[in-house]
Amino acid sequence: MGTTDDRGRARGDADDLDPATGDDPARRRMVEHDLVGRGITDPAVLDAMRSVPRHRFVGAGQAAAAYDDRPLPIGDGQTISQPYVVALTAESLALRPADRVLDVGTGSGYAAAVLGTIAAEVWSIERHRGLAERAAATLADLGYSNVHVVTGDGTAGLVAHAPFDAIAVAAASKTIPTALTDQLAEGGRLVIPVGPSRGTQRLVLVRRDGDALVERHITDVRFVPLVEGPATSRDEADAGEQRPDGVGEPRRPE
Numbered sequence: 001m002g003t004t005d006d007r008g009r010a011r012g013d014a015d016d017l018d019p020a021t022g023d024d025p026a027r028r029r030m031v032e033h034d035l036v037g038r039g040i041t042d043p044a045v046l047d048a049m050r051s052v053p054r055h056r057f058v059g060a061g062q063a064a065a066a067y068d069d070r071p072l073p074i075g076d077g078q079t080i081s082q083p084y085v086v087a088l089t090a091e092s093l094a095l096r097p098a099d100r101v102l103d104v105g106t107g108s109g110y111a112a113a114v115l116g117t118i119a120a121e122v123w124s125i126e127r128h129r130g131l132a133e134r135a136a137a138t139l140a141d142l143g144y145s146n147v148h149v150v151t152g153d154g155t156a157g158l159v160a161h162a163p164f165d166a167i168a169v170a171a172a173s174k175t176i177p178t179a180l181t182d183q184l185a186e187g188g189r190l191v192i193p194v195g196p197s198r199g200t201q202r203l204v205l206v207r208r209d210g211d212a213l214v215e216r217h218i219t220d221v222r223f224v225p226l227v228e229g230p231a232t233s234r235d236e237a238d239a240g241e242q243r244p245d246g247v248g249e250p251r252r253p254e
């Protein structure tokens with residue numbers, strides 16, 4: 001069980017913490033080597049990445065690899081995002097402590113925990129009920145009481161809790177869903193992988209400026225597809241075959 005601050009934001013996992021430094025050596029190495037080493041600079045993002053215990057969001061069999069900078073399987077044919085891509089997404093969203101955030105594609109709940117460590121409130125939506133339930137249990141166990149998990153179709157956003165200061169999408173869409181840009185607050189930011197479901201996509205930052213939407217290309221990535229509609233038994237059968245090169249794996253520069 002982690003500790004929480006007065007806003008319900010979790011502060012790491014007490015089991016692993018070095019009382020002197022407040023973080024874990026494997027996580028610290030990952031942050032310095034894979035995040036700082038590749039250009040992540042936002043101190044709030046780096047602090048969050050040092051505090052969230054990624055090993056608690058993967059199965060016991062994967063825990064030894066939890067601080068490798070790569071995606072790992074989490075069941076239902078899905079993967080926990082690569083730490084570098086979670087950090088890059090959070091940094092691109094320029095999160096502030098009072099922000100309300102929508103996270104599309106909860107998966108393991110890891111990215112939601114990172115976002116919830118930086119921002120005030122996170123609504124995270126996942127179409128696979130089993131994953132959503134497991135993520136909600138992990139987040140509750142670790143004390144992330146400001147992160148709320150909902151089962152549903154994230155392409156429609158979450159109108160009941162809109163508008164959002166920031167929206168993070170962790171699955172690739174052929175186009176940018178207008179429901180998501182409609183749910184951005186003034187000055188709100190959206191990060192979404194855009195492109196074909198197999199192969200390379202563009203990670204795009206969209207910023208609402210009045211009625212205008214300003215787009216910027218962040219980098220190229222490979223994510224699992226954003227699938228419209230509720231998860232069905234057919235999905236569960238297909239999931240075993242669907243093995244992208246790596247969820248959230250950016251293409252290394254040549």
Ligand code: SAH
Binds near residue numbers: 104155224228247
């Ligand atoms: N951010 C997650 C990893 C996400 S993998 C983590 O840190 O673990 C992408 C997730 O998006 C998968 O779990 C997939 O089931 C989910 N997904 C795909 N399409 C979706 C949709 N339309 N609505 C909600 N979730 C969706």
